[in-house]
Amino acid sequence: MSVFALGLNHTTAPVDLRGRFALAPEQLGPTLRSLRERLSLAPPEAALVSTCNRTELYCAAPLEAVRPAMDWLAGLGGIASARLADHTYVLERERAARHAFRVASGLDSMVLGEPQILGQMKQAVREADAAGTLGTTLHQLFQRSFAVAKEVRTSTEIGSHSISMAAAAVRLAAQLFEDLREIRILFVGAGEMIELAATHFAARNPRAMAVANRTLERGEKLATHFGAEAMRLADVPQRLHEFDAVVSCTASTVPIIGLGAVERALKSRRHRPMFMVDLAVPRDIEPEVAQLDDIYLYTVDDLSAVVQTAGEKRQAAVAQAEAIIETGVQSFVHWLDQRATVPLIRALNTQADAWRAAEIARARKLLAKGADIDSVLEALSRGLTQKMLHGTMAELNSADAEQRQQLAQTVSRLFLRGASGPTTLPADEDR
Structure with missing residues (x-):
C-alpha cells in the first residue's frame, strides 16, 4: 500500500x-x-x-x-x-x-x-x-x-x-478606466469568488453594481449586501450593454455569455470598451470574445501574471x-x-492468541484430571515459551554462518533487550 x-x-x-x-x-x-x-x-x-x-x-x-x-x-x-x-x-x-x-x-x-x-x-x-x-x-x-x-x-x-484574484481584477480595471467611480459593474454568479470580487470593487464606489444569478433569491441576498441590483441570469444578454465591466464565476459547465451577445452589446454601446473577467473553470465567457475590438477579457490564468509577491x-x-x-x-x-507492519502485527497477535488458547485448553484438561496446580502452571508457561521460541531456534539452526550472525543480532534486539551477555555468535560455532 x-x-x-x-x-x-x-x-x-x-x-x-x-x-x-x-x-x-x-x-x-x-x-x-x-x-x-x-x-x-x-x-x-x-x-x-x-x-x-x-x-x-x-x-x-x-x-x-x-x-x-x-x-x-x-x-x-x-x-x-x-x-x-x-x-x-x-x-x-x-x-x-x-x-x-x-x-x-x-x-x-x-x-x-x-x-x-x-x-x-x-x-x-x-x-x-x-x-x-x-x-x-x-x-x-x-x-x-x-x-x-x-x-x-x-x-x-x-x-x-498577497494580492488576490479579485484585487488583481480591480487593478486591471483601474488601468482601463480613468475613474472606477464612473463605471457600471455586473457580477455574474453569487458564490464566494464573486462575493470577494464585489467586495473589492465596492471599495472603489462604482456608479452602479448588479448581481445576476440563476437563483434570484441567492442573487438578491448578495446584491442587498452591497446595495446592488439583483437580476435574473436569463436577462444578461439583453442588458449586457449597460455595463462597463463584467466579472463572472459560476458553476456552469458551458459558457453563459456568448460571442453574439457581446457583439450586440458592443454595437449598442457604440464600441465603448468593456472590461470582462472570467474567473470560472470551465469558462463562463466564450474564448472568441477576446478577439473582439474594444473587449478586454481576462481569465484566471491571465490574472496570475498580475498577482505579485512581496x-x-x-x-x-x-x-x-x-x-x-x-x-x-x-x-x-x-x-x-x-x-506497513500492521498486517504482520495482526498475524503475530492471532498466532499468539492461538498458542495461548491451546495451552489454556491443555491446562484445564490437566486440572480436570486432578493434576497439581503448580505443575500445571509450570507446564503452561513452558509450553508457551517453547511455542514462542520454536521458530527462532529453527531459523538459527538452519542458517549459514553469515546469516546466523545477522539473525543473532536481530534475535538479541527482540528477546535480550536490557539483558547482559553476548549478543553475537562465534563464527565457527556449530549449531
Missing part, C-alpha cells in the same frame, strides 16, 4: 483543458464512486480536489493503480490518456504528502498564501468521507495537511501582502513554511512506514 497524487493544475495545463476536469462539490461523491467501480478488483482509498486551478486525485493504493487511475481520469475529461499524461503529474509517498501539504498551505496556488484552497480541500475530504472512499491513510494525510497549514498560517507571514520578506516566509512542511512530511512518512 502506498499513497499517490495524480493531477493537473495551473502550471501544467491551460484553462480550457482544466475546464474538462472541473467538478462541482456535489459531483465529487458520484465521481469517486465511479473510480471505485472502475478499480473494483482493488478499490483504493480516494479523494478528489477540484478548483478553478486544479483537479487532483489522491489515492491510497498499490502503485500499480496509477495507470488505470490515469485512464479513468482521461475518460472523465473525454480525452486520450497520452494527451492527459502530457499535462499531469504523478507524485508518490513523501512527494505526494509534500504536495498536499503545500497545496493546503497556499504555497502551490496562483496567489501565494491564498486561504480559499484550505476550505476547498476540507470540503473534498467531507465528500470523500460521505462517499465511503476516504479510509485511514488518506484521513491521516489530509488531517496532517490541515494541521501543517494552520501552523504555516499562524507561524509565518505567508498570507500577508519580495524578500515573502521569500523568507516561504522558506519558513517549507521547513514546517518538511517536518510534517517526515512525520507522515514515518507513520506510513509503521502502517
Whole structure:
C-alpha cells in the first residue's frame, strides 16, 4: 500500500483543458464512486480536489493503480490518456504528502498564501468521507495537511501582502478606466469568488453594481449586501450593454455569455470598451470574445501574471513554511512506514492468541484430571515459551554462518533487550 497524487493544475495545463476536469462539490461523491467501480478488483482509498486551478486525485493504493487511475481520469475529461499524461503529474509517498501539504498551505496556488484552497480541500475530504472512499491513510494525510497549514498560517507571514484574484481584477480595471467611480459593474454568479470580487470593487464606489444569478433569491441576498441590483441570469444578454465591466464565476459547465451577445452589446454601446473577467473553470465567457475590438477579457490564468509577491520578506516566509512542511512530511512518512507492519502485527497477535488458547485448553484438561496446580502452571508457561521460541531456534539452526550472525543480532534486539551477555555468535560455532 502506498499513497499517490495524480493531477493537473495551473502550471501544467491551460484553462480550457482544466475546464474538462472541473467538478462541482456535489459531483465529487458520484465521481469517486465511479473510480471505485472502475478499480473494483482493488478499490483504493480516494479523494478528489477540484478548483478553478486544479483537479487532483489522491489515492491510497498499490502503485500499480496509477495507470488505470490515469485512464479513468482521461475518460472523465473525454480525452486520450497520452494527451492527459502530457499535462499531469504523478507524485508518490513523501512527494505526494509534500504536495498536499503545500497545496493546503497556499504555497502551490496562483496567489501565494491564498486561504480559499484550505476550505476547498476540507470540503473534498467531507465528500470523500460521505462517499465511503476516504479510509485511514488518506484521513491521516489530509488531517496532517490541515494541521501543517494552520501552523504555516499562524507561524509565518505567508498570507500577508498577497494580492488576490479579485484585487488583481480591480487593478486591471483601474488601468482601463480613468475613474472606477464612473463605471457600471455586473457580477455574474453569487458564490464566494464573486462575493470577494464585489467586495473589492465596492471599495472603489462604482456608479452602479448588479448581481445576476440563476437563483434570484441567492442573487438578491448578495446584491442587498452591497446595495446592488439583483437580476435574473436569463436577462444578461439583453442588458449586457449597460455595463462597463463584467466579472463572472459560476458553476456552469458551458459558457453563459456568448460571442453574439457581446457583439450586440458592443454595437449598442457604440464600441465603448468593456472590461470582462472570467474567473470560472470551465469558462463562463466564450474564448472568441477576446478577439473582439474594444473587449478586454481576462481569465484566471491571465490574472496570475498580475498577482505579485512581496519580495524578500515573502521569500523568507516561504522558506519558513517549507521547513514546517518538511517536518510534517517526515512525520507522515514515518507513520506510513509503521502502517506497513500492521498486517504482520495482526498475524503475530492471532498466532499468539492461538498458542495461548491451546495451552489454556491443555491446562484445564490437566486440572480436570486432578493434576497439581503448580505443575500445571509450570507446564503452561513452558509450553508457551517453547511455542514462542520454536521458530527462532529453527531459523538459527538452519542458517549459514553469515546469516546466523545477522539473525543473532536481530534475535538479541527482540528477546535480550536490557539483558547482559553476548549478543553475537562465534563464527565457527556449530549449531
